[in-house]
Amino acid sequence: MPSLEDKIRSLKKEKDALILAHYYQTADIQAIADHVCDSFEMARRAAQASAKILVICGVRFMAESAKILNPGKTVLLPAADAGCPMADMIQPKDVLALRQKHPQAAVVCYINSSAAVKAVSDVCCTSSSAVHVVRSLPQRQIVFVPDQNLGAYVAGQVPEKELILFPGCCPVHHDVTIHDVLTARRAHPQALLLMHPECRPEVLAYADTIGSTSDIIDTALHSAARSFIIATEQEIAEGLKVLAPEKEFHMVNNRFLCPDMKKTRLADIAESLETMRFEIKMTPGEIAAAALSLERMVETKVR
Numbered sequence: 001m002p003s004l005e006d007k008i009r010s011l012k013k014e015k016d017a018l019i020l021a022h023y024y025q026t027a028d029i030q031a032i033a034d035h036v037c038d039s040f041e042m043a044r045r046a047a048q049a050s051a052k053i054l055v056i057c058g059v060r061f062m063a064e065s066a067k068i069l070n071p072g073k074t075v076l077l078p079a080a081d082a083g084c085p086m087a088d089m090i091q092p093k094d095v096l097a098l099r100q101k102h103p104q105a106a107v108v109c110y111i112n113s114s115a116a117v118k119a120v121s122d123v124c125c126t127s128s129s130a131v132h133v134v135r136s137l138p139q140r141q142i143v144f145v146p147d148q149n150l151g152a153y154v155a156g157q158v159p160e161k162e163l164i165l166f167p168g169c170c171p172v173h174h175d176v177t178i179h180d181v182l183t184a185r186r187a188h189p190q191a192l193l194l195m196h197p198e199c200r201p202e203v204l205a206y207a208d209t210i211g212s213t214s215d216i217i218d219t220a221l222h223s224a225a226r227s228f229i230i231a232t233e234q235e236i237a238e239g240l241k242v243l244a245p246e247k248e249f250h251m252v253n254n255r256f257l258c259p260d261m262k263k264t265r266l267a268d269i270a271e272s273l274e275t276m277r278f279e280i281k282m283t284p285g286e287i288a289a290a291a292l293s294l295e296r297m298v299e300t301k302v303r
């Protein structure tokens with residue numbers, strides 16, 4: 001009997017599918033993927049994909065973004081209930097109220113949001129492009145939604161802008177405390193502390209480097225340091241242990257797990273490819289309304 005991996009490989013070929021997985025997916029899912037990406041890279045690869053079917057191993061906003069950026073494709077989300085609690089914290093009416101209050105401001109929306117919220121925003125960003133997107137806008141006032149922590153980090157990097165923040169957050173990153181950081185530092189005094197900007201500002205103050213998942217991976221792989229404390233989802237540390245076995249990777253706490261990112265199973269991918277189940281369905285109107293802000297994001301990114 002063929003393994004699940006073999007079944008997925010042959011279905012992928014037969015149906016002309018491309019599998020994109022986020023770095024927070026479990027190792028078995030990453031191993032079967034064509035590309036393992038951060039949120040920006042996933043959006044870019046989805047936009048440029050030529051395969052007929054895109055299988056998104058991540059959470060719903062990633063699959064919706066793939067559909068919006070490449071609407072002619074069939075986009076599958078094998079774990080239909082994989083959502084993002086931060087994306088659920090904001091509704092279009094919240095953005096419209098902020099627009100009314102700050103009519104001169106541009107609205108920058110983190111990609112971790114629904115298509116309806118993207119539709120009422122001017123431009124999207126990911127954690128790897130947020131600073132560049134905000135800096136490149138002509139407006140001085142920027143309404144930044146929904147992540148207050150990423151917004152506060154961007155405000156510090158782009159002091160010439162006035163950022164108006166919405167009180168959303170990623171419950172997984174927001175949970176890291178100063179106590180966690182000090183405990184990890186005491187246990188590993190030589191280690192560099194690499195943090196994701198979804199963590200709280202008072203905790204980020206202790207970081208040696210702040211960056212997106214792909215920035216954290218690049219820094220750890222290319223730094224001369226031998227030991228690192230990782231302050232983002234635990235799968236990043238697990239992946240780094242495989243990529244750089246000569247280095248040491250320690251988690252900042254033992255609670256750093258995104259339950260939604262762990263919902264995808266190999267069996268779900270096989271079933272999804274076999275039956276086309278959990279296709280992302282959006283009306284042409286919904287796609288068109290959200291497309292502009294996402295397309296601007298893909299165009300503005302500079303590394």
Ligand code: 13P
Nearest residue numbers: 038039040126127212213
């Ligand atoms: P990045 O992949 O942009 O670093 O974002 C992390 C994240 O929380 C995805 O949901």
Ligand code: SF4
Nearest residue numbers: 084085086170172258
């Ligand atoms: Fe959402 Fe946080 Fe999970 Fe990313 S890690 S998908 S922001 S809950």
